[in-house]
Amino acid sequence: xxxxxxxxxxxxxxxxxxxxxxxxxxxxxxxxxxxxxxxxxxxxxxxxxxxxxxxxxxxxxxxxxxxxxxxxxxxxxxxxxxxxxxxxxxxxxxxxxxxxxxxxxxxxxxxxxxxxxxxxxxxxxxxxxxxxxxxxxxxxxxxxxxxxxxxxxxxxxxxxxxxxxxxxxxxxxxxxxxx
Amino acid sequence: xxxxxxxxxxxxxxxxxxxxxxxxxxxxxxxxxxxxxxxxxxxxxxxxxxxxxxxxxxxxxxxxxxxxxxxxxxxxxxxxxxxxxxxxxxxxxxxxxxxxxxxxxxxxxxxxxxxxxxxxxxxxxxxxxxxxxxxxxxxxxxxxxxxxxxxxxxxxxxxxxxxxxxxxxxxxxxxxxxxxxxxxxxxxxxxxxxxxxxxxxxxxxxxxxxxxxxxxxxxxxxxxxxxxxxxxxxxxxxxxxxxxxxxxxxxxxxxxxxxxxxxxxxxxxxxxxxxxxxxxxxxxxxxxx
Numbered sequence: 001x002x003x004x005x006x007x008x009x010x011x012x013x014x015x016x017x018x019x020x021x022x023x024x025x026x027x028x029x030x031x032x033x034x035x036x037x038x039x040x041x042x043x044x045x046x047x048x049x050x051x052x053x054x055x056x057x058x059x060x061x062x063x064x065x066x067x068x069x070x071x072x073x074x075x076x077x078x079x080x081x082x083x084x085x086x087x088x089x090x091x092x093x094x095x096x097x098x099x100x101x102x103x104x105x106x107x108x109x110x111x112x113x114x115x116x117x118x119x120x121x122x123x124x125x126x127x128x129x130x131x132x133x134x135x136x137x138x139x140x141x142x143x144x145x146x147x148x149x150x151x152x153x154x155x156x157x158x159x160x161x162x163x164x165x166x167x168x169x170x171x172x173x174x175x176x177x178x179x
Numbered sequence: 180x181x182x183x184x185x186x187x188x189x190x191x192x193x194x195x196x197x198x199x200x201x202x203x204x205x206x207x208x209x210x211x212x213x214x215x216x217x218x219x220x221x222x223x224x225x226x227x228x229x230x231x232x233x234x235x236x237x238x239x240x241x242x243x244x245x246x247x248x249x250x251x252x253x254x255x256x257x258x259x260x261x262x263x264x265x266x267x268x269x270x271x272x273x274x275x276x277x278x279x280x281x282x283x284x285x286x287x288x289x290x291x292x293x294x295x296x297x298x299x300x301x302x303x304x305x306x307x308x309x310x311x312x313x314x315x316x317x318x319x320x321x322x323x324x325x326x327x328x329x330x331x332x333x334x335x336x337x338x339x340x341x342x343x344x345x346x347x348x349x350x351x352x353x354x355x356x357x358x359x360x361x362x363x364x365x366x367x368x369x370x371x372x373x374x375x376x377x378x379x380x381x382x383x384x385x386x387x388x389x390x391x392x393x394x395x396x397x398x399x400x401x402x403x404x405x406x407x408x409x410x411x412x413x414x415x416x417x418x419x420x421x422x423x424x425x426x427x428x429x430x431x432x433x434x435x436x437x438x439x440x441x442x443x444x445x446x447x448x449x450x451x452x453x454x455x456x457x458x459x460x461x462x463x464x465x466x467x468x
Contacts, residue, residue: 011223015216023207023215036207037215044219045226108201115202135203139185155186162189169195 009061011048018062019044021136022069028131029073029124031116039076043069063146070147074124114176118168126161133158345371345380352387361395382413386421393428402428419448423458435465 022043027036046068047054054064119127128147132138133154140158144151190199348371355364368388371380385408392401405425408414414421422445429438442458442465450458 011219012216015219019212019216020206023212024205027205027207028202037211037218040215041219041222045222048223049226108205111198111201112205115198133185134189134199137188137190137203158186165189166195169198 009051009054009056011044011051014047014061014065015044018065021062022065025066025128025131025136026069026073028116028119028135029070029128030076031120032113035076039069039072042072046072059148060145063148066146067148070128077124114172115169118165118172121168122161122164126157126164129154129157130161130165134162341375342379345375345378348374349380349384349387352384352391356387356391356394359394361391364391382408382411385411386414386417389421389424393424396431398428398431402432419445419450420454422448423450423454423461426458426461430461430465439465 019040023036023040026039026043027033030036030039043065047065050068054061059067119130122130129143132143132146133140138146140151140154144154147154189195190203348367352364352367352371355361355367365388368384368391371378371384375381385404389401389404389408392398392404402425405421405428409418409421409425422441426438426441426445429435429441439462442462445458446455
């Protein structure tokens, strides 16, 4: 990477542009909780440290940042899977209680919590494709370029993720009596 | 590969959409995002301060430096170790520790004294004598050789005794010649030539024979004898004397031309004193004849 390119890379501007997207993605990949803030911070600190190795010609900033965040999420998921789930549940309940409209937002929080819990049962590769396509509403080409995989692989992973999500969701709703 | 259009999202599915839409719409609160931004800023400042207090620290602790230096050190240490092990296993005698080399140097400069024969251990005695020893014992062979050598010494005179014998015969011939005993002198010289045909006194004996023959009046035999001795390298210093004697022989034989030639050659070889005068007189005599 050239020196001028590294100087042009401003982490503050990146945070303004992609901070919200990455926070959502991290939460969907790892579940809700305080660790989302930590992972988000860690993503941008890592981006700042590795800013000189970033090659603008090889990947867009969003792709590069998503790669860092996905690696951190994968590591977090491996190291503290069960603990993260418990923390997410606790923090989500706290967040729901802190809302100004508790009657409406509590129901939404319950739904979000259920979706996140079901998503956590998907394999990571299927989960990230499912999250980016179904919840973030990115198209197949954008996901393929962001993950660095062929478009066909994106559809394959999405297909399996959908099948599995639908099955798990159906089971969960039947179990909760909400079907 | 056939391009596949984006499939319809599950969020539009009537059954799952109501569950997915709150998750899709969920966003982190702006306060939470701003708090994260502040924390990120704080951490970046801490990182910058901790990372580069000086240019040396930045270079030394940079990951690129460590990535370059650590593998290089590992490779060097592995290669050195492998080389040493290969040398040790392939040539164990050549590679020695420094202490051993020092000991070797000491030994090289200060040789160890040889052990005495009495200190040496006795050689092992064989239980059965070998076939060679049984056939012909080594001691018997040595004894036989020594006996044969002693017999040879007894039968042949030593070189010193041979020289004495030659001198004895030569002196006998000379004394006989001095006492005008031509026959005795010639017999002694014959005996000398018979016993020692290639002895060191051969040329001197020949010269003595020529003189005796000349004095006895046998000029022809004397001339033949001198002609045989002239080219002898051991008589090179007496060559002028031999030519003068040859000239005298030819004078007595009435061979003036040969006599004159012999006297000229004698004078040409540096003949001096009374002999030179006699040679000149002989030339004049021959010229007159």
